[in-house]
Amino acid sequence: MTRSLAPIGLLAYISGSCLLAILYPQSVLAFLLFEASLLLLYYIPAHAKVKSALAALVLVLLMPLLGAINGYYLEVAIQIGIYAALALGLNIVVGFVGLLNLGFVAFYAIGAYLWAIFGSPQANEFIAGGGFPLAPYWFFIFLLLSIGVGALTGVVLGLPVLRLRGDYLAVVTLGFAEVVRALVNNLDKPINLTNGPRGISPIVKPPLFFRPVLEFFGLQVTDAKLYPLYFYFLVLLVVFVIILVTRRLESSRIGRAWKAIREDEIAAAAMGVSVVRMKLLGFAVGASFASAVGVLFAAKQVFIAMVILGGMGSIPGAILGATGVTILNLQLLKGLSLWLNGLRQSGAVLSLPLLGSYSLSQLPVQFEPAKYERMVFGLILILMMIFRPQGVLPPRREQRK
Amino acid sequence: MDLALEILPQVLVDGLVLGFMYALIALGYTMVYGVLEFINFAHSEIFVLGAFVGVEILLMLQSAGLLAVLHPAAVLLLIILAAMVVSGLAAMALERVAYRPLRGSPRLVALISAIGASFLLQDGLRLFESLWRNTFYLTYPTLDFLDRTVPLGANVVVPVKSILVVVTALVMLWGLNLFVNRTRIGAAIRAVAQDPDTASLMGVPVNRVIATTFFVGGAMGGLAGVLFGLHYSLVNPYTGFFPGLKAFTAAVLGGIGNIPGAMLGGMVLGMLEALAASYLSLATDGAFGAEYKDVFAFAALILILIFRPKGLLGEKVREDRA
Numbered sequence: 043m044t045r046s047l048a049p050i051g052l053l054a055y056i057s058g059s060c061l062l063a064i065l066y067p068q069s070v071l072a073f074l075l076f077e078a079s080l081l082l083l084y085y086i087p088a089h090a091k092v093k094s095a096l097a098a099l100v101l102v103l104l105m106p107l108l109g110a111i112n113g114y115y116l117e118v119a120i121q122i123g124i125y126a127a128l129a130l131g132l133n134i135v136v137g138f139v140g141l142l143n144l145g146f147v148a149f150y151a152i153g154a155y156l157w158a159i160f161g162s163p164q165a166n167e168f169i170a171g172g173g174f175p176l177a178p179y180w181f182f183i184f185l186l187l188s189i190g191v192g193a194l195t196g197v198v199l200g201l202p203v204l205r206l207r208g209d210y211l212a213v214v215t216l217g218f219a220e221v222v223r224a225l226v227n228n229l230d231k232p233i234n235l236t237n238g239p240r241g242i243s244p245i246v247k248p249p250l251f252f253r254p255v256l257e258f259f260g261l262q263v264t265d266a267k268l269y270p271l272y273f274y275f276l277v278l279l280v281v282f283v284i285i286l287v288t289r290r291l292e293s294s295r296i297g298r299a300w301k302a303i304r305e306d307e308i309a310a311a312a313m314g315v316s317v318v319r320m321k322l323l324g325f326a327v328g329a330s331f332a333s334a335v336g337v338l339f340a341a342k343q344v345f346i347a348m349v350i351l352g353g354m355g356s357i358p359g360a361i362l363g364a365t366g367v368t369i370l371n372l373q374l375l376k377g378l379s380l381w382l383n384g385l386r387q388s389g390a391v392l393s394l395p396l397l398g399s400y401s402l403s404q405l406p407v408q409f410e411p412a413k414y415e416r417m418v419f420g421l422i423l424i425l426m427m428i429f430r431p432q433g434v435l436p437p438r439r440e441q442r443k
Numbered sequence: 444m445d446l447a448l449e450i451l452p453q454v455l456v457d458g459l460v461l462g463f464m465y466a467l468i469a470l471g472y473t474m475v476y477g478v479l480e481f482i483n484f485a486h487s488e489i490f491v492l493g494a495f496v497g498v499e500i501l502l503m504l505q506s507a508g509l510l511a512v513l514h515p516a517a518v519l520l521l522i523i524l525a526a527m528v529v530s531g532l533a534a535m536a537l538e539r540v541a542y543r544p545l546r547g548s549p550r551l552v553a554l555i556s557a558i559g560a561s562f563l564l565q566d567g568l569r570l571f572e573s574l575w576r577n578t579f580y581l582t583y584p585t586l587d588f589l590d591r592t593v594p595l596g597a598n599v600v601v602p603v604k605s606i607l608v609v610v611t612a613l614v615m616l617w618g619l620n621l622f623v624n625r626t627r628i629g630a631a632i633r634a635v636a637q638d639p640d641t642a643s644l645m646g647v648p649v650n651r652v653i654a655t656t657f658f659v660g661g662a663m664g665g666l667a668g669v670l671f672g673l674h675y676s677l678v679n680p681y682t683g684f685f686p687g688l689k690a691f692t693a694a695v696l697g698g699i700g701n702i703p704g705a706m707l708g709g710m711v712l713g714m715l716e717a718l719a720a721s722y723l724s725l726a727t728d729g730a731f732g733a734e735y736k737d738v739f740a741f742a743a744l745i746l747i748l749i750f751r752p753k754g755l756l757g758e759k760v761r762e763d764r765a
Contacts, residue, residue: 220737224734427553
């Protein structure tokens with residue numbers, strides 16, 4: 043009974059929240075309600091086919107529709123997609139193999155710079171002939187190439203450090219991320235490879251190969267409108283492929299070996315699992331995902347600089363597997379900042395019964411909630427580890443058996 | 444080549460200062476690792492906290508007009524003690540809140556909690572300073588006598604602040620050595636580091652020993668923070684990242700869990716870094732400059748871990764808890 047009722051209810055919820063989001067295009071809340079439908083979808087009892095149909099409806103049809111009305115929603119959706127893809131890559135390394143890789147962003151940066159350098163005039167600096175930037179269709183070749191490059195760097199870093207115990211590995215990978223950051227920031231001499239802290243711009247976008255098809259149907263869309271939608275579908279595709287690969291890997295021989303290593307390395311080795319090889323593989327697969335996402339990011343961003351790629355900011359989000367939380371946080375804090383700014387400018391006077399009155403215009407300018415996302419992350423991380431170390435959505439492994 | 448020889452004494456002094464700084468911070472990592480087998484990721488923030496306590500007291504004294512009146516030695520003693528106590532207490536509180544509930548859970552869980560604590564402290568400090576001073580980039584007030592220089596040999600001058608760093612660090616390291624090797628609680632720390640279960644059976648109050656370890660390690664970190672501030676004068680809540688990471692490298696270099704090892708590792712790393720910062724650009728004709736000194740430190744870390752994972756002073760980490 044519930045099996046047939048739940049999807050109908052959810053469908054009603056989806057259309058309702060979608061309508062809300064269309065009616066109130068400025069409302070973050072309406073959009074969050076809409077996003078929550080995916081979470082609900084995860085929980086409801088329904089047939090797998092029904093679930094995927096509903097997910098496709100939300101992601102392929104409604105989301106772009108909303109995005110066409112309000113470009114900001116699409117921007118948020120793309121951000122979530124990129125974080126989700128990164129989180130999935132990290133999930134292989136940390137979640138399956140149990141290696142805490144704190145230098146994960148470095149692989150992402152490598153992918154991003156790969157396309158940034160060759161998809162812009164930057165490569166002319168060190169390759170003679172003036173053949174750069176490459177033509178747009180090269181983007182797809184680089185997307186594939188980045189998988190190989192990411193895997194290669196993963197192996198190169200992994201080979202020396204994977205024999206280390208868990209916490210040493212965490213620090214060495216963190217150091218590796220800093221090395222990559224230092225290199226990227228400083229390799230504008232002796233040969234100008236990365237243009238240093240100034241970043242690289244402009245970067246070629248992927249080709250609009252489907253334009254003739256659109257024109258055939260009489261659709262005239264400007265590039266500015268088309269690109270966000272295009273990127274949305276690209277990110278969606280990449281996330282989909284990554285999920286597919288991850289799920290296939292998880293239940294394969296390799297995935298079982300990874301989990302065996304995570305649970306007990308010695309026992310796994312005794313069972314004939316080649317521990318170092320499997321760890322290396324996990325490292326490389328995670329790195330290649332991150333690197334591919336990096337290429338996507340570079341193409342979308344047009345301008346990249348280390349400021350955006352820097353720091354461990356995205357890691358907690360990835361560890362939590364709560365990419366939605368990341369954006370939610372940014373939204374909430376940003377909203378709070380704006381609100382405080384408004385208060386400050388209005389110069390309202392707060393009168394407290396015991397403390398006397400306090401003019402809000404005296405609020406220090408430096409106090410901006412939007413800047414404290416790391417504080418929120420930190421708090422979430424500690425609380426999660428103490429109260430719910432298995433995560434918000436723990437794997438359903440045990441239930442299946 | 445002449446230039447290289449000419450700057451050598453200065454480079455060695457810089458290296459010595461850096462080395463003692465790293466050694467002091469590394470002690471916090473190594474002592475905690477000794478008793479808990481756990482990397483206290485937030486230790487770099489404890490270090491920064493010390494630097495902020497120092498600058499806050501100095502700024503307060505300055506605005507009260509006392510900075511010029513009080514004897515410099517009294518001022519120094521005050522800020523050093525205050526920073527040590529505050530940092531030590533903060534480290535203890537951190538252990539109580541973020542680490543103790545996780546004891547016995549997998550390593551990764553505690554490590555992630557430590558990373559969270561590190562984030563929280565960084566932005567917490569920033570929040571506090573933003574509300575309190577409306578800026579979180581603080582500058583140490585100049586203390587005239589610290590900037591004086593002492594001539595040493597023909598063409599080498601050493602600023603008083605460098606001497607201060609070296610002397611204070613030496614005194615503290617000597618004191619710590621006495622504390623760990625000669626006192627009852629020191630013996631308890633060593634017992635817990637060797638085997639917490641057996642130590643507990645012998646009547647050692649393990650929780651208290653761990654709290655003490657955090658206090659002592661934190662106090663050393665706070666001291667390093669004040670010295671860092673006095674020497675380099677600029678601090679912000681994110682200053683701690685690099686010194687922290689390098690101090691950890693130093694601890695690993697010396698053999699983590701090993702107190703003399705941390706001191707040795709700090710010295711070696713500080714020297715290496717000072718040499719790299721000055722000679723890298725000279726050796727490569729300006730192609731690679733001082734900005735690669737950090738790369739150097741991490742390359743050193745990776746190399747050590749590959750070729751001598753137990754560090755220079757080969758350590759006595761128990762295999763059973765590995």
